[in-house]
Amino acid sequence: GDSVTQMEGPVTLSEEAFLTINCTYTATGYPSLFWYVQYPGEGLQLLLKATKADDKGSNKGFEATYRKETTSFHLEKGSVQVSDSAVYFCALSDQSNYQLIWGAGTKLIIKP
């Protein structure tokens, strides 16, 4: 079945460092891909998404490109801030589009 694999955390970086959180997937058909973010004590919220191959999603300085050839959707940010500390979830829509398939989440800690 469809699945999403994320790099294990926690990922600890200093402020202004470059961020990459890896996400790879297996899926039949042509899923949409998502990154959701969960700030401490809150529910998840959509960060960015891409619906077809080579699409780039971007929001709040974060970017991710839908790479069908490598089945990846890595999250990047050029200069992280303390306020980016959160748990980041990669997800894909299954072929029916009824459900999202979730990665395990990656906790990001940014130190001043």
Add this chain to the structure above:
Amino acid sequence: EAQVTQNPRYLITVTGKKLTVTCSQNMNHEYMSWYRQDPGLGLRQIYYSMNVEVTDKGDVPEGYKVSRKEKRNFPLILESPSPNQTSLYFCASSAGLAGRRGTQYFGPGTRLLVL
């Protein structure tokens, strides 16, 4: 303000005592869903509903019930809670299907401890 609300936010209960966690959305969304979040396991879907009176099982439905009598409400019922249902629960809704059209909007979560 568009939002998904859940109540209660925190709950401590004992094994076997029936409980209900309420979920309500004010965005007129058709699709609603319940997830549980456990360390290292990410989010796992419990049940979902595509519209009023239409519900279906997710990945981990055992021990849970849901109903969708009104579009805005989607309560989660634990008839006889057990300690392995201790978890963080999220309700979510979206305008369309969860994939291409439906960005999911999440509630703030309900932290449940079953003793």
